Amino acid sequence: MRDTLIVFGAFTMLMTVSSVIHRSVFESADQSYQNDARQIALTAAQQLLEKVAAAEFDEQTVGTLVTTDSALTPATLLGPEVGELVPDDVDDYNNYTIAGDSTRYPGFSLQVQVAYADTSDPLSDSSVQTHLKRITVTVENENYLSSPIVLSTIVAYY
16 A cells, blocks of 8 residues: 555656646747747838838928928828828828738738827827827737837938
8 A cells, every 4th residue: 555655646746747847848839939929020010110211201202302391291191192002101101001921920910100209209299290200110919929019210301
């Protein structure tokens, strides 16, 4: 009977250790997938942010010099012009959304928001035209990211 209890105790300890090791390996693999997904999200966000920032500042500045902020597109009209299929300026990307599926991690969604930035507090929106626009790219993937990845930059027209 004593030997049976020793064997049973050893077996219980083995199962407990095995379970802890299995959980540790699983959590490590899960963390690795999340890190990979974050890296893919950051890369996609950075590439899209750079693409938007490289566009003309405003529809009114495409091939033309604008000398007053009031000549720029009104804040309420930021976004693509009616019938415009290919963005040609920064604010054409306002509310722009694309699916950025990767082979290993499907389900990425990238959204762009563009707003005029307040010249005295560039982290705040301005309801009127300014020579500053803030571009914000948000990447989400409910399967692989625990929270959205958000990158932002400010572009200026001088």
